[in-house]
Amino acid sequence: MPAYVLLTRDPRGRTVTLISLDADAGATGSRVVAADALAGVVAQVEADEHPRWVWDDTRRWYPALLAAGVRVDRCHDLRLCHAILRHAAAAAGSRLQSAPPGPFDAPPAHEQAPREPDLLDALRELTDDGPATAGPGTAGEPPATDPADPAVPPGRDPAPNDDPDLLAELRDQLAAVVGSAQPGRLRLLLAAESTGALLAAEMQHDGLPWDPVRHDELLTALIGPRPVAGGRPQRLEDLVARVRELLDDPRLNPDSQPHLLAALRRQGFSVASTSKWEIRDLDHPVVEPLLEYKRLSRLLSANGWAWLDAWVHDGRFRPTYVVGGVVTGRWATDGGGALQLPASLRGAARADEGWRLVVADAAQLEPRVLAAMSGDRAMAEAARGSDLYQRIADAGTVPTRQDAKYALLGAIYGATTGAAGMLMPRLTRAYPQAIALVEAAARAGERGEPVSTWLGRTSPPASAGFLDRLGAAGAEGADADDVRDARRRARDRGRFTRNFVVQGTAAEWALCWLASLRRRLRDIGDGRAHLVFFLHDEVVVHCPAADADAVAQAVRDSADEAGTLLFGSAPVEFALDLAVVESYADAA
Template identity: 65%
Template sequence: MPYVLLLDDPDRAGGTLLQDAADDGTPDGPPRRVPARDLPAAVARAEADRPRWVWDDTARRYPPLLRAGVRVERCHDLRLCHTILRRSAYGAGSDLARAPRGPWDDQRPDEPPPTEPDLLDELTLLDDRGDGPVPAHDAVDAPLDVADELARQLAAVAGSTQPGRLRLLLAAESTGALIAQEMRHDGMPWDVTVHDALLTDLLGPRPRGGGRPARLEALVARIREELVQPTLNPDSQPDLLRGLRLAGFDVASTSKWEIRGIDHPVRDVLLEYKTLSRLLSANGWAWMDTWIHDGRFRPEYVPGGVVSGRWATSGGGALQLPAAVRAAVRADDGWRLVVADAAQLEPRVLAAMSGDGAMAAAGRQADLYQGVVDAGIVATRSDAKYAMLGAIYGATTGASAALMPQLTRAYPQAVALVEAAARAGERGEAVTTWLGRSSPTPDAAWQAELSAASAEGAAAEDVRAVRRRARDWGRFTRNFVVQGTAAEWALCWMASLRRRLRDVPGRPHLVFFLHDEVMVHSPAPVAEEVAQAVRDAAVEAGRLLFGDTPVDFALDVSVVESYDQAK
């Protein structure tokens, strides 16, 4: 029984139809109706045969099973997999990729747009342009043909240029969807007493009836005094910008970057106010009341919520937990937190993708940046970090750009890979991650502007503007191939770890994931065994993606009682 399909009852009589399917997705025997109340038990019984459950949306189908105490080992999330296969260059000739848009291309109608703090503004802008989740069709209530969609997806993979890589990507993406729901169900352990004490220490006592805490009120008074503006409201960007300009400061915005350039005592006061105000709004008492219940934080993860494959959130802000509140993340009595993050993951992924042996050698120690220094490429660890991140993110000015020639001579294969991705983006072409997630391409208007700028007689000003936009897109594609492949490695890491944790007594379980960092809540007696499972899973993830690669995917692993104690 390779697959079991969960189908909506087409006659809407209630319950669910379960349909066994063969390796190619074709039905195997007649479907069987299961009343809604009996579905968890039916799924639990079928799990003995280790099927891969096929359903439209893990975020819809899995939570009721979890609430009933049923967990599944494997699934195939048709929506997530459809999104990958629609765009993947590996399967560009498939019927699925060439078909007109349909209901499988739509976001779930009850799902808000995801958010994610990303290192590239381009990724956020893509969602704004409409390349992210899209509004649902008017016919969202029409039943979806799960069996037909599975067959189309399996045919697209089988006929692709890289079926092995795509199968791994779809399995990892679907397992990530299971993990996201399991982490939300289990929740991250959170001590509200500690959280309240942290806020009180930084902000003052919680004000009654809302308003600013005492520390923020005191800072507001100082800001008004320094700027000689007794009614200024620093929470209003227009008011603050106007106030700064009236005080004689030539600033274009109220960003921290702009404020740091002010040579005046108000600078430090404003920066402190912004930091504490952000803490209050993002993780203050109101946030605690909304998101912490029964000693658990349960954020709403959105797997594949960013075009690169990184996760996003649609509630809770789990991807932005500041250091100031991490002491509130505390293991239960008799338990520990096993916290691990992959050291310099993206440079290591670049070394593995490009097959650059010299860069792989630099990463054979825990600190890849120090390895670059020890190889005599640059003088300091700081230089190594600037140079490496400049290569990945396309820095064109400053220290990163100045160090690029040294990096290019030392690691020609790695630099050539990201340079080729950048040039493809500048031409408006798609690029593809290691396992097969392809980037969106600019719209037709962008392409037309690029062609017009290349034509004889184009105005110089127009040419400069178009070339600037092309370079911006090139920086996006340069990063896409590395960041997206790093996201694939992280999914395989988590999937491998999840499987290994099933064999550890006491039910240790994943409770947090942030791009290159995981957290497991573990019974104290098996915490070291869990830590080793984390390390072994990282090795397996590297082998799954890159085979017998010389690249080491180093981890920093801590066994702690609270998150702030982790390395």
């Protein structure tokens, strides 16, 4: 039986060649089939031989197979794996890394890589302590990676491209893994990433159950009935009228930043922006209605009736996931905002009659991952149980649970000044190995060096411009302004690499969790239970009600298996918040 079956399409798309390969990617046979017969052939080969399918891009091949009712167990996505191996520090010196840029390195002209959010702003979002940018996967995110060094990661062009020699690429990838410093870890990462690509396509095909009538009811209760084209819902019109009255500007357009800034300044406020973080600190009666208008207006634009018309069909919400779309390995979306579903509308996600949603959220995943990576037994002990932050506070490390959360997230995200900075000495004394790991990653980033996740995904290299600034700042007689600018850039990059190792490893744990759960669900009942939603550290399974308890146990067992796959016998518990519900909103 072949270990791999490689699919290649002829330039006109009329035929597909299936090349059978052994474990070393040596060809053992091939066959050519008509493109319209491919699904049947794949189904037969999958049943008889159970190979790992190799193709240039899962998003190019798998949706058509799913539409024909064909699912495969395993694949090797050459584009996703190339993106990892091209920069993996563990595979340095491989032929794949020394080769000149090729088709798999070129970012597509029509698609931008999703943006890694500002990490300090992400901390503020978690602690409700200041402004926050949208998280990864939000529609319309601009490209970037390192906040101090915006090198765009390799693109993933789903368009047909018959230029690459796919067999040569597979052989280079396998050789890069075998010759790497950590072949076992890289092999697991590539398998998990490729399985994630299969799952992303399957979840888009199956869709999250979504009740459009309930969506309309929830939206109407919040902002009023659906207006005629071009108008505002009544609740928003009422808020606009109130804002205009309070700012004494009857023609104010609150959606226009210049108009709103001018109106606020006429009231005597020296505001630099119209962000909610600046507005909420103003001493003026307009604050409450203006913030409410901004909140509801965003809900309407992001998940209103236009979103419902565009993204929900046949009772299913089917977003397009982008596996590894963020530089740390987290997923993003090409549209639909699946990673930003508002809590106020989750009541529209409802199981079918006689079915249930099993919703599971990995509690405090990143701190637990840090404990396992660092081998810090004291932090591992704190990770026993469902609330790591409370256990840190109970141990007397910091006064309160909130202090524990703020300090630990500050250590991971790089907010080591202010309140978080004041608590850092206590955290360092209590958990020296954990703090040393993120501090070492930060110092490496400040020097312009790359860092890697547990399984081997490596951060983008520092740009030549960044290194030149760093060198110039250290030269004798350097300009004081240049020195300050270089130090600021270095701190920003250090903050990025500090988080990269933890967030990226958490993404790897989540991929292994998904892959294990996908496998286990097939053996429950008649195999109809299936994953329908994934959000970084949260999964939703749609299953017959009679299978719900077995699915819940499979979710727990898969979390345990993911921990073992990555960290062996490390004494860290990956706790879950789990609920079996009819409506997604009831899982909160």
